[in-house]
Amino acid sequence: MLYKEIHIGKFIKERVDESEITVERICKFLGRDENAVEKMYNSKSIDTDLLLRWSKLLEYDFFRLYSSHLILYAPPAAVNKNQQKSDKIPYFRKNIYTQEIKEFIMKRILSGEMTQSEVIKEYSIPKSTLHRWLQKSDNMNG
Known part of the structure; x- marks a missing residue:
């Protein structure tokens, strides 16, 4: 699975x-x-400044590999009304x-590796979002 286990050195070498x-x-x-x-x-991981230099x-x-990992595998942020957003760091x-x-x-999904239900459960993607992607895919292929 591309984004689950990231070995950054292998990606860089590739x-x-x-x-x-x-x-x-x-x-x-x-x-x-x-x-x-x-x-x-x-190396499985490297310093971020060095990674920035490699990226350039x-x-x-x-x-983006790490961002993708967060999107797919990090649990959704807990809603806490007492928690304030910081103006000092960007919020994504x-x-x-x-x-x-x-x-x-x-x-x-299209390869049959996972069902829609499995994707929704595994990656916490909203059902409506997944259906919109599928509809766009059908429209492009149909």
Whole structure:
């Protein structure tokens, strides 16, 4: 499952291979030696500043993998009337689904890997939202 277990080093290595960027360019851009880069490929997680640099170098938003994980696997935020939103950090709504998430879910349903009910239960996607995606899919394919 693409978003359940994230091994960021493997994703980075895959993108490096696709991009065909030389190890020399990578080392120069990151300010690290070849050994350090290899260690990053084998790391399940890396520092966010370093991940930002990889995202820029490889022109790919690696943070989206984590956002997708949160959308699919984090429980919905508990509603607490005493809880105040902070003006100091940005607030993002959980129910904004990226195109990648929609495609991931639709593929699981259309392939028969999961039923609509299983998707609703597993990922806490509202039934009406899922039906809207299915209708759009039918309209595009029909």
